[in-house]
Amino acid sequence: MRGWLVISRNKRVKVLTAILFWAMCQIAIAESSPPAAEWLGKMNQAMKTLNFGGTVIFMKNGQLDTMKYQHSVENGLEQERLASLNSPMREVIRKSSEVTCVFKETKQKVVNHHPLDSSFIINLPQNTAVLQQNYQLTLLGQESIAMLPTQIIGIDPKDALRYPRKIWIDTQHFLPLKVEVYNLDGSVLEQVVFTDLSTDAITEAKASALDENKFHVKHIHATQAEPFANATFTLKNWPAGFEPVFFIRNSIQQSEKAVDHLLISDGFSTVSVYLEAKESDGLKGLHSLGSVNSVSKVLGNAQFTVLGEVPAKTVEIIADGITLR
Amino acid sequence: MQEQLNQKLSQFIDDELDSHQALSLLQSVQNDELLKEKLRRYQIVSQVLKSSEYSPLGTDFSDKIHQQIRQEPTYFMPQKKKPAIRWQKAALAIAASIAIAAVWVSSKVDHQKFGSVETVAQSTQPTGAANNARFKEYLQAHDNALYVNSMQTAQPYARVVGYQQE
Numbered sequence: 363m364r365g366w367l368v369i370s371r372n373k374r375v376k377v378l379t380a381i382l383f384w385a386m387c388q389i390a391i392a393e394s395s396p397p398a399a400e401w402l403g404k405m406n407q408a409m410k411t412l413n414f415g416g417t418v419i420f421m422k423n424g425q426l427d428t429m430k431y432q433h434s435v436e437n438g439l440e441q442e443r444l445a446s447l448n449s450p451m452r453e454v455i456r457k458s459s460e461v462t463c464v465f466k467e468t469k470q471k472v473v474n475h476h477p478l479d480s481s482f483i484i485n486l487p488q489n490t491a492v493l494q495q496n497y498q499l500t501l502l503g504q505e506s507i508a509m510l511p512t513q514i515i516g517i518d519p520k521d522a523l524r525y526p527r528k529i530w531i532d533t534q535h536f537l538p539l540k541v542e543v544y545n546l547d548g549s550v551l552e553q554v555v556f557t558d559l560s561t562d563a564i565t566e567a568k569a570s571a572l573d574e575n576k577f578h579v580k581h582i583h584a585t586q587a588e589p590f591a592n593a594t595f596t597l598k599n600w601p602a603g604f605e606p607v608f609f610i611r612n613s614i615q616q617s618e619k620a621v622d623h624l625l626i627s628d629g630f631s632t633v634s635v636y637l638e639a640k641e642s643d644g645l646k647g648l649h650s651l652g653s654v655n656s657v658s659k660v661l662g663n664a665q666f667t668v669l670g671e672v673p674a675k676t677v678e679i680i681a682d683g684i685t686l687r
Numbered sequence: 688m689q690e691q692l693n694q695k696l697s698q699f700i701d702d703e704l705d706s707h708q709a710l711s712l713l714q715s716v717q718n719d720e721l722l723k724e725k726l727r728r729y730q731i732v733s734q735v736l737k738s739s740e741y742s743p744l745g746t747d748f749s750d751k752i753h754q755q756i757r758q759e760p761t762y763f764m765p766q767k768k769k770p771a772i773r774w775q776k777a778a779l780a781i782a783a784s785i786a787i788a789a790v791w792v793s794s795k796v797d798h799q800k801f802g803s804v805e806t807v808a809q810s811t812q813p814t815g816a817a818n819n820a821r822f823k824e825y826l827q828a829h830d831n832a833l834y835v836n837s838m839q840t841a842q843p844y845a846r847v848v849g850y851q852q853e
Contacts, residue, residue, distance in 0.1 A: 474827065623828060634829040645818050669825050
């Protein structure tokens, strides 16, 4: 304080002017950058309309997978293609909501007619404004990813029933170049990172020429979705923001037993509720794989399994609220 | 009190303390710079008496090891459902033990302190194969993004951590 008084009046005026100028610049920068929700909206739009591709590293469940990624849009129809660079060699193609996974080494092909149209890179709700009811969206500065400038968006849940996330969005094309999902203790659960990105003209992503007859084909979700009102169960406990996406009666088991499948989502996180006939050796208790938690319980003659990319507490709350109609 | 500590330091260097006493002493040493310096002096004396040779080590030797451990990259391995803080404390305690044991040239490693590693390995054994197959099918039906993961798509059964509800 004494030092400040010793400085001449002219110098004090200059220092105060500099501080004032710096503060005004900060306000101007803050006002010029769009809010976090707007970044996510632009990212949503870019992911559905742009042709782009690159190399992506997926770090999930302690496993690292490097894949070539290609996204194309033709006649309004989205298509994604992933090709593994390392064994086990496989190719995954998504045409809108239908996903085909081809395992070249084991001659297996899985076709999933999944009713939910979601990207391999990130799940994002159509209406990003709704997100703010359950998540705090913040701008967290800028970093370079794959040698491209990005804006970091922090997505923190307002409760402890879902995971926090960060998304690094390319400032030029608004594409997500990095996504991190965090556990509630702050440790990283999952990462998806582009190591290079190209937005040059990319032709339609095509599958490799394969002799279909030599592959064992398995179909998932081949039946049509039904209204949830047709289900033989209801859910009492829904975390805020979760809505039903589809209800389907299916046979996903190898034993071809019927399984009812309800999927609910808040945009980022999805939770499945499976109902099947009770078995003596069925799944029991809590299970965990990376960010995915599941809990199984028996109700009458039915066995329920609640599974999703949410904390264990969330699947338990949902499971506790299941009642038979 | 001071004499007792000196006695314990001496016993520690001569490997006469059991694992609990040794760990307790190491924790005291960790928080006391004077004690740390004393332990170092005792070790030098002991080493010179036993072998007539002396390998000088800087006083910041253990600090440098701590620093290197902190700079280690994060590995994204499957995690157990335990509060992270407990692991951090355990990791710090083990790191401190290793660092001081490294200074103690004539030390013998007490392998019993690392028994918790075996417990983790046992607890991550997959549950029944049929249940894992079902878990994998539920995962496939749940979300398309799971096809990117080689562990779930290529292996016959997903390796899951299972535990019963309390």
